[in-house]
Amino acid sequence: MTRIGVISDTHGSPASISAAVRAAGEVDGWFHLGDCASDAKRLRELTGLPVFSVLGNCDGYSVPDAVEDSFLSGEKGPASERVVTVERARIFLTHGHHYDVDMGPWTLSYRAEELNASAALYGHTHRAFLSAYGKVLILNPGSPSRPRGLSKPGFAILEVNGSDVNARLITL
DSSP, X not given: OEEEEEEOOOTTOHHHHHHHHHHHOSOSEEEEOSSSTTHHHHHHHHHOSOEEEBOOTTSOOOSOSEEEEETXXXXXXXXXXXXXXXXXXXXXXXXXXXXXXXXXXHHHHHXXXXXXXXXXXXXXXXXXXXXXXXXXXXXXXXXXXXXXXXXXXXXXXXXXXXXXXXXXXXXX
16 A cells, blocks of 8 residues: 655645644655645655645746656656556646636546546645545645635545555644
């Protein structure tokens, strides 16, 4: 089984990143879902683990739109969306602002299905969310530094076992 920390919308808060790392325990790597994607470098330095990130609406748009990676296989620069293969599962990473996630996860889930992904991970709303739409697990870890609505500061743990993907939300 592969355990991955999932974090988003850190907005340059080293304290919230450190709190998430401590609360995560032993993980095999991290996904950073944007809005201060440069925090992914801080996360990598702090943990020494692989970190895959995507750009958010506050990060700029000067890189290619999509890349595909295998987890633990070496890193590429951030893109606005990417598919990462973990064990036998395809995980779709995006910040979510291009998929109208403020209105709900439907467009995002359709895109994940098009990509043959088992899970779609997004941020942007700063509100934690975990559900399934059809065969796609939909996860927003919330924000460890600037939660909105009724969400509390937090992140998530993604567990992949072969092609099975599960997640749980962690409150800081």
